[in-house]
Amino acid sequence: MLDALVIGAGPVGLACALEIQRRGLQVAIVEKGALVNSLIGYPTNMEFFSTPELLEIGGYPFPTSHYKPLREDALDYYQRVARAENLTVQLHEKVVSLSGEQGNFLVKTDLGEYITKHVVVATGFYDLPIFLNVPGEDLPHVSHYYKEPYHHSRQQVTVIGAKNSAAKAALALTRAGAQVTLLVRGPEISQSVKYWIRPDLINRIAEGRITAHFNVQLTEITPSAVHFTTPEGAGSAPADFVYALTGYVPDEALLGRLGIEPDPNDAARAPLFDPMTHQTTRPGLFVAGTVCGGRATSRWFIENGRHHAQLIAQHLAAASQA
Secondary structure, eight states: OEEEEEEOOSHHHHHHHHHHHHTTOOEEEEOSSSTTHHHHTSOTTOBOSSOGGGGOOTTOOOOOSSSSOBHHHHHHHHHHHHHHTTOOEEOSOOEEEEEEETTEEEEEESSOEEEEEEEEEOOOSTTEEOOOOOTTTTSTTEESOOOOSGGGTTSEEEEEOOSHHHHHHHHHHHHTTOEEEEEOSSSSSOTTSOTTTHHHHHHHHHTTSEEEEOSOEEEEEOSSEEEEEETTEEEEEEOSEEEEOOOEEOOHHHHHHHTOOBOTTOTTOOBOBOTTTOBBSSTTEEEOGGGGGTTOTTSOOHHHHTTHHHHHHHHHHHHHHO
């Protein structure tokens, strides 16, 4: 029997397993994808907004030649930490259900099952995009994930969204030679876009290198265009490719199957949990990292979510000695 099973092998999940193991407890991680799977899905050479020391876990220094580390730096760092701590990680194994109670949980996956005293859920939110729910969204030239711009040189590319991901993608695509149209639901580029990105995007729109439409309501995506309406009337944007970068949400269906209750007074449907221990209303079941914010995915990041690991590990260590 394990003392704890961690669901999710992202940075916070690794931090949880690391801290629990250091306290002499038996712990394993189950991950439905690759190690730090969400980072693998990030754009090539994506620059983190945080400095290296804010991304560190377990006291391991994060070496990088950049002031702000790149995606590739982080992938290498977290994989090396997992190896250095000799963490038990089961990859490409999807959790299906959780039964039993604290001290004797049964976690079933698509490949097997685990018996554990406690469960820590650190599943993040990057796997499920917020869908547009318009005809044509499932066409092969539409993607909710942006990787790199070079494939789109001399193409007509429509980017949907107005926050950091959409802003950075629109700028990179433009500089790689794509003709970019930006469709924004609100009246302006979001004020939450980082201060060094937002002016760049606004200036590129002002000089005509990027075409932007605001107060957009999408109506349909076809193989060659994105159709929409604005207060001024109907319009369309030519599109050899479409990036719908409208955000992501946690896997609420999985959280429900695990018995994690959302806060009925929170519009973001954040889980109910004790902020001192991160234990949910189901005894023995804990949450850590971004998933603690529910649909408000900007509440928790690696920088502050990594500290959840110590709170959970301290509680489990104390419980094991009681």
